Amino acid sequence: MSAGWICPGRKSVSYFPAVASRGRARKPPPVDAAAIGRFRRLLGGGGAAAVDSFAVLDLLKGCFSEPIARQAHTIITKLGMGGVVFLRTALISLYSRTGQLADAHEVFVGVSGPEKNAACWTSLIAACVGNGEPQVALRFFREMQAAGVEPDKVTLTAALSACADLGALASGAWIHAYAVRLTDKKNNKKKSFSGDLILRNALINMYTKCGDISNARRLFDLGPHRDVTTWTSMIVGYALNGRAEEALKLFGELQATQQRSHLVSPNQVTFVGVLMACSHAGRVGEALQHLRSMREEYRVEPQISHYGCVVDGLCRAGRLQEALEFAEAMPIRPNAVVWRTLLGACAARGELAGAARARRRLLEMEPQREHAGDDVAMSNAYAAAGVWGAKEGVRRRRRREPGCSLIELEGRVHEFVAGDRRHPRRREIVHLLQGIAEISSTPSSEKIGLPAFREEFGLFSISGSKIF
Helix, strand or coil, X not given: CCHHHCCCCCHHHHCHHHHHHHHHCCCCCCCCHHHHHHHHHHXXXXXXXXXXXXXXXXXXXXXXXXXXXXXXXXXXXXXXXXXXXXXXXXXXXXXXXXXXXXXXXXXXXCCCHHHCCHHHHHHHHHHHHHCCCHHHHHHHHHHHHHCCCCCCHHHHHHHHHHHHHHCCHHHHHHHHHHHHHCECCCCCCECCCCCCHHHHHHHXXXXXXXXXXXXXXXXXXXXXXXXXXXXXXXXXXXXXXCXXXXXXXXXXXXXXXXXXXXXXXXXXXXXXXXXXXXHHHCCHHHHHHHHHHHHHCCCCCCCHHHHHHHHHHHHHCCCHHHXXXXXXXXXXXXXXXXXXXXXXXXXXXXXXXXXXXXXXXXXXXXXCCCCHHHHHXXXXXXXXXXXXXXXHHHHHHCCCCCCEXXXXXXXXXXXXXXXXXXCCCHHHHHHHHHHHHHHHCCHHHHHCCHHHHHHHHCCCCCCCCCCC
């Protein structure tokens, strides 16, 4: 912190650098209440004139909790800096990382129209993606374009992440085409993003998560420069799309590249993709070898996600007892995902004792939470074991939650929730469902189990309002 930012002759210099130096660090430690207090005392002692907007920006970079974020916002307001656009942009990012999306949007709304630049829009779009609202992120991306603000590569990367989360392939492909043809309106020179590694990685991630492996691989092969994210996105993409052999083959190529140049080394996410591929391919022994090599060869510490992949592989191979023993012996305490994997596998294979053991662990971990999937799995386990009384008991206790599904149509994502009557095209949808219901009542529908499906889930029950 430059001493020139503090009023000469004032002892308050000892207060402010302690705050600002935190924000200047590459990875600043959290600004705590004590640091905020020092800042307030500095301002209260007449030091406000010594603080400029860049100093406040340093403060914002070190805030990581909701209460501290609100106090920092109050300080900005008291300093009369609420109209500084880059501080508002920083506030949007701050509220985003503390999970306060509504506050982030409120700050954005407070920016006057002409001052809403690409950075401001991008902060809001990224905030929506980071807080699990990809649909809202894409809506703001469209509003940004309608407002005549040209997105940059950071904006496009955030929008592509939203498409990946939604599986919105058409929207992602449109953004891809937009990025390629994007033109600088100022000098009429084409700004090609095709060679940009960050954007290329985002495109690979989007295509793989949307199931378009061919386009993802084409982008992977597009240029000679690849970082660990490029390799990892493609390996994980292969694994997620059931192409385990190709994922493992590509990992072999990464290992060969690493041995030759030592420029790219696999990270934790890379190994998640590798272990997932081993699980899907039934290569349990190879998965265990990779788990050992993480620490011994690559100095990568295995996390719960890696152990979970091994448990999944053992379950898929039918080695349920080994899977249970492996979970109990893990150096990391198994989480709910691991026990839920074991519960589902044991239930599917009629291993009632193993299913009950996994269910018991889940109840110990989440005593206050009701999980419908756990009840269904236990009900299936009882049915497979012929314990019909227990199955009926679980079924009666089960409280059904409304189902939800998403589809993308003509560049828009539509959400359907059971029991929701608010869809603007409800009449057309009901008419279509009635037609499906009529088809399901024909003799041929018996062969594919539609009546039982209808009875179990009520998907065609128009009058019962299961869907509308």
